[in-house]
Amino acid sequence: MSVSLTESAARQIKKQLEKRGQGIGLKLGVKKSGCSGYAYVLDYADALNENDAVFEGFGVKVIVPESDLEFVDGIELDYRREGINEAFKFNNPNVKGTCGCGESFSVG
Secondary structure, eight states, rough: OOOOEOHHHHHHHHHHHHTTTOOSEEEEEEEETTTTTEEEEEEEEESOOOOEEEEEETTEEEEEEGGGGHHHHHEEEEEEETTTTEEEEOOOTTTEEEEETTSOOEEE
């Protein structure tokens, strides 16, 4: 199982945690949503739970609940600026389809 992040994503996570003033990393999970099945959920992590997996890159921790690992295994978290928009991007090799609105995805 692996989750990785780009240097750009790590910089953004560090910046957000510093601005917030606390937190040990970024929590990445999934929830049932939309027409394709699942949507990504990002939140701050202030503590580790017993069933969390921890991945680290560029000095930043990404915490994933074990129950969500199968959906995000192999994912690369990126942060990109495109025109006036800035956002985290999810490069997930397991995604078999996305919905038209781009809000949800399915895995095979």
